[in-house]
Amino acid sequence: MPELPEVETVVRGLRASLPGRTFLDVRLGKTDFIDDPIALAERLPGYRVTGVTRLGKFICIGLTPGAPAAPCVDSLYLVIHLGMTGQLTVRHPGDQVAPHTHCFFALDNDCELRYTDIRRFGRILIVPQSGIAVFQDRLGAEPLEITLEEFCARFGSRRARVKALLLDQSVLRGVGNIYADESLFRARIHPARIAASLEQPQLAALHRAVREVLTAAIRLRGSSISDYVDSDGNRGEFQLRHRVYQREAKPCVRCKEKIRRVIVAGRSSHFCPRCQPAPRSGKARSKSMQKVR
DNA sequence: AGCTCTTCCTGAAAGC
DNA sequence: TGCTTTCAGGAAGAGC
Numbered sequence: 561m562p563e564l565p566e567v568e569t570v571v572r573g574l575r576a577s578l579p580g581r582t583f584l585d586v587r588l589g590k591t592d593f594i595d596d597p598i599a600l601a602e603r604l605p606g607y608r609v610t611g612v613t614r615l616g617k618f619i620c621i622g623l624t625p626g627a628p629a630a631p632c633v634d635s636l637y638l639v640i641h642l643g644m645t646g647q648l649t650v651r652h653p654g655d656q657v658a659p660h661t662h663c664f665f666a667l668d669n670d671c672e673l674r675y676t677d678i679r680r681f682g683r684i685l686i687v688p689q690s691g692i693a694v695f696q697d698r699l700g701a702e703p704l705e706i707t708l709e710e711f712c713a714r715f716g717s718r719r720a721r722v723k724a725l726l727l728d729q730s731v732l733r734g735v736g737n738i739y740a741d742e743s744l745f746r747a748r749i750h751p752a753r754i755a756a757s758l759e760q761p762q763l764a765a766l767h768r769a770v771r772e773v774l775t776a777a778i779r780l781r782g783s784s785i786s787d788y789v790d791s792d793g794n795r796g797e798f799q800l801r802h803r804v805y806q807r808e809a810k811p812c813v814r815c816k817e818k819i820r821r822v823i824v825a826g827r828s829s830h831f832c833p834r835c836q837p838a839p840r841s842g843k844a845r846s847k848s849m850q851k852v853r
Numbered sequence: 854a855g856c857t858c859t860t861c862c863t864g865a866a867a868g869c
Numbered sequence: 870t871g872c873t874t875t876c877a878g879g880a881a882g883a884g885c
Contacts, residue, residue: 561878592861617879644878645863660863679862681879720855729880736879786865786877826857827878859883868874 562642563617564703564734565777566788566796570648571614573791574621574673577650578609582626582668589662593643593677595685603686604638604665616699616733617641619648620692635689643681645787649674678787699733703770706732711767715755722758722766723751724825735770738783738805741830743769745804750836751829752822757839776801804830 562570583604591597607623614620621638640648647658650671663675663684675684687695701710714731715722725731726740735743744751746769749762758766782788782796785806789795803813808821812832821830 563879641879643862643880677862678864679878681862683880718854724855727879856885857883858885860881861879864877866874866876869872 561644561736561738561785562646562782562788563736563739564614564774565739565798566782566790567614567617567619567642567734568778569781569790569796570642571612571619574612574619574648574650577671577791578612578621578667578673580609581671582606582608583623583665584668585664585666587664587666590680591662593662593680593682593684595683600638600684600686603636607636610635614734615639615696616702616729617736618699620687637687637689637692639683639685639687639695640675641683643677643679643683645678646682647674647676647787647789647793649676649789649791649793699729700731701733703732703734703774706767708764708767712760712763715766716758716763718755720755721751721825722749722753722755723827723829725755726770727825727827732770734774737827737829738785738802739770739773739777740827741805742773742802744836745831746773748835750838751824751831753839804832806830 586601586604588597588601594600606626608626610622610624612619612621619640623638624635625633651674652670653672658676660678661674661676665673667673701714715725718725723740723744726735726743727737743766747762747765749758749766777783777798780796780798780801781790783799784795785799804819807819808830809818812819812835815832815834817832817834819830820833821828823829
């Protein structure tokens with residue numbers, strides 16, 4: 561599933577082929593995942609791509625009105641979230657069309673940008689230039705840019721489970737289930753730990769682990785678990801380096817203990833019971849306190 | 854504030 | 870074999 565490293569890989573691919581291109585035409589299939597499909601189809605033709613950026617897990621394609629500039633027409637962003645199974649690829653019009661391809665954006669160089677999404681958990685919307693700041697403000701910090709101080713401020717005061725916070729896009733933008741589990745393993749922190757209970761060295765280890773895991777995953781062009789491919793249709797390779805994600809019952813790479821899977825924050829969470837010791841629950845603590853007394 | 858549950862959707866895998 | 874059920878999960882919303 562596409563998280564920050566996968567989205568970053570797609571963005572880098574698009575950056576090689578989209579800037580300077582003008583949208584000629586938009587064809588849509590199913591549109592229930594598009595905020596305003598009519599506006600999308602009517603407004604986009606004539607716009608030229610100025611750049612491709614990433615905001616957390618969102619792909620932002622910057623657009624400006626085409627050469628014979630219509631007066632008073634604003635620049636805008638075509639914003640795309642790949643959800644669980646979204647794929648954004650650049651193809652030739654004659655290329656075979658993958659099943660569940662719902663958007664075709666024709667370009668002025670005999671190529672087309674295609675959006676394919678089996679489960680349609682993705683999202684496509686147009687954000688005007690004037691609205692991008694508000695859009696960005698609803699998202700948390702960029703994991704590859706956040707300082708240790710800000711990381712500690714965002715995590716150290718919260719009573720939520722650390723895994724839930726890692727997945728919360730208004731805290732950190734871009735981390736999903738795979739990289740949350742992989743980061744917690746490297747930092748040796750149990751996913752169900754209350755963030756505010758973490759010691760300073762643990763917060764520092766997690767801050768570092770998140771950045772290292774994401775950087776390593778970008779280097780290998782992301783993790784392809786089921787459907788993820790980059791803008792050229794190629795799979796990533798970081799799934800070969802996963803140490804806990806989808807390794808339930810397999811031996812821990814550090815200590816050989818069997819990797820376990822539990823539900824934390826409503827998500828399956830993989831961890832090593834020896835390397836990532838479980839927090840003592842409130843119940844257990846009060847019981848032991850009673851024993852002591 | 855933060856938790857759980859539900860919804861969206863499809864295909865793979867498990868169960869019968 | 871072939872059908873039905875279950876599950877996975879990013880994000881948002883409801884309700885506690």
